[in-house]
Amino acid sequence: MSKYVIGIDLGGTNIKSAIFNTEFKTIHERSDTTEAAKGPAHVLYRIQEIVHEMLLIEGIHQTSIKCIGMGIPGLLNPDEGLSIFSPNFPDWENIHVVNQMKRYFDVPVFIDNDVRVNMYGEWLFGAGAGYKNLVLITLGTGLGSGIVNDGKAVYGATSSAGEIGHMNMYREGRPCRCGSSGCLGRYVSAIGMVKTLTDKLEKGRSSMISQWVEDDWTAITGLMISEAYDLGDSLAIEVMHETGRLLGFGLSNVINLLNPEIIIVGGGMSAAGDRLLNSVRDTVGNHALKLSYDACKIVQAKLGGKAGTIGAAAYANSKLPS
Numbered sequence: 217m218s219k220y221v222i223g224i225d226l227g228g229t230n231i232k233s234a235i236f237n238t239e240f241k242t243i244h245e246r247s248d249t250t251e252a253a254k255g256p257a258h259v260l261y262r263i264q265e266i267v268h269e270m271l272l273i274e275g276i277h278q279t280s281i282k283c284i285g286m287g288i289p290g291l292l293n294p295d296e297g298l299s300i301f302s303p304n305f306p307d308w309e310n311i312h313v314v315n316q317m318k319r320y321f322d323v324p325v326f327i328d329n330d331v332r333v334n335m336y337g338e339w340l341f342g343a344g345a346g347y348k349n350l351v352l353i354t355l356g357t358g359l360g361s362g363i364v365n366d367g368k369a370v371y372g373a374t375s376s377a378g379e380i381g382h383m384n385m386y387r388e389g390r391p392c393r394c395g396s397s398g399c400l401g402r403y404v405s406a407i408g409m410v411k412t413l414t415d416k417l418e419k420g421r422s423s424m425i426s427q428w429v430e431d432d433w434t435a436i437t438g439l440m441i442s443e444a445y446d447l448g449d450s451l452a453i454e455v456m457h458e459t460g461r462l463l464g465f466g467l468s469n470v471i472n473l474l475n476p477e478i479i480i481v482g483g484g485m486s487a488a489g490d491r492l493l494n495s496v497r498d499t500v501g502n503h504a505l506k507l508s509y510d511a512c513k514i515v516q517a518k519l520g521g522k523a524g525t526i527g528a529a530a531y532a533n534s535k536l537p538s
Contacts, residue, residue, distance in 0.1 A: 220276060221533050224263055224286040225330060225524025228252055228304030228357070231259075233266050234525035235274060238282070238533075240341065244270045245525065252305045259305070260313065264320035283324040285532025287333035287524045288313060294328050294375055303393060304357075326532040330524060331378070332369065334517075335362025337527030338480050342518040349476045352517070353380060353467075354483035359401035363474060381405070383466055404463040406438035406485045413441060413455045423451040442488045460492045464499025471504040471512050482517030489516055 220243060225232040227250060234245035248266055250259060263286075271278065290302030297314025317325045328336075335344075335352040339362075344350045348367040354360045359381030363370040370377045381401025382394050389398025390411070402408050414433045417426060425444050429435040444452035467479060481493065497514055504512075517523060 217280060219282050220280055221282050221529040222267060222270075222284045223333075223525035223527070223529030223532070224267075224284065225333065225521075225528060226250070226259070226263070226286060226288050227330070228289065231263060231266060232521060232525050233263070233270060234522075234529065235270055235276065236526065236529050240526060240530060242522075242526075243276075244274050245522070246270065247521075256305065256308050256311045257316075260311075260316045264317065267321070278321065278323065281321070281323045283326065283532040283536055284317065284321060285333065285528035285530070286313065286317075286325065286327045287330035287528045288327050289330045291374075291376055292327060292329060294326070294371075297325070297327055299327065324532070324536060326535045328528070328531055329360075329362075329375070331360035332362040333527035333531055334482060334523040335364070335369070335527065336531045337519050337523030337525075338482060338517050339364055339527075340530050341526055342523060343480045343515050344478060347477050349474070350478045350480065351378075351380075351470055351474060351476045352480045352482055355405060355463075355481060355485035356483040357407055358405050360483075361470075363476075365474065380466060380470060383469060385462060385466065400462070400466045404459050404466065409438055409441060409455060409459045409485070410436050412458060413451065416451060416455065421451050424449050425452065438485050438488070442491055445488075445491050456488065456491050457495045460495025461499045463492070464496040465503060467496060467514070468500050468504040468509075471500060471508045475508050476512055479512060479514045480517050481514065482519075482523060486516055 219238050221236050223234050230247045231250050232247050235243040237243055288299045291300040299311045299313050302308040313327050314325045331354050334354055338344045338352050350364045352362045361378040361380040363378045383400045384398050385400050386398030390402040391397045392399040392402050425436055425440050441452045445456050500509055
């Protein structure tokens with residue numbers, strides 16, 4: 217009888233779900249709205265509905281499922297199956313995800329941080345395949361990272377290693393939800409880059425983006441900055457380069473500290489590609505230790521939105537007794 221592994225990538229906006237065979241070929245995949253505002257119990261019930269629908273469509277019985285892996289945003293205890301806090305979900309504190317899911321499935325369930333399961337995906341099947349020392353960063357609404365050192369994923373004492381987004385870049389900068397200020401993620405995330413642009417617009421600078429949104433600056437997105445960049449908009453170019461330069465300083469610290477062979481840039485904002493990464497590479501080249509920089513390349517992620525589901529599935533499969 218064929219066996220299958222399920223991967224879930226839980227996001228604040230969408231739940232990405234997939235069934236894989238034991239060679240990690242995709243059997244079925246889908247994306248559904250999260251409906252996070254309805255609370256954790258609703259979200260977890262929604263996930264089990266999605267999984268059961270996928271199994272029904274593919275004619276797969278639950279007894280053929282080896283395990284389920286889930287990527288959950290925020291702080292968690294993977295060993296306990298406990299999601300401690302997730303900032304994008306209302307009332308999401310100390311949710312025992314594994315126990316809740318075991319009400320619905322008689323199979324092993326494993327959870328890990330959403331960025332870390334993306335890292336597993338890129339490391340095992342994407343841009344990081346074959347490397348033993350790597351860092352994945354995800355640029356989206358925030359900045360997260362996953363770290364592999366000497367062929368092992370790095371977790372730290374509280375499974376929260378890799379919070380590069382909370383590296384202090386300015387002694388007193390933009391306030392952060394972590395309680396500090398001046399954190400890297402407040403500047404180089406999509407939200408941070410848009411904030412940099414709107415700050416300049418408020419000071420009287422001009423950009424074609426203002427016309428696109430009819431001066432409703434709340435409608436500006438990171439994608440618009442990329443599009444304006446391609447059209448030669450001087451402010452968009454300035455903001456993109458400023459963002460890339462600051463990220464480059466942050467990654468110089470990462471390279472000096474961790475000495476990776478490769479840094480993979482993923483997340484929605486990675487679509488900016490070399491518009492952003494050229495400034496990153498230039499800055500890192502000028503500020504990281506030469507020996508470490510020469511041994512490290514900075515590349516765009518390969519798997520896009522699929523990294524989380526296949527990473528979660530592979531992570532869960534690796535947790536099973538051999």
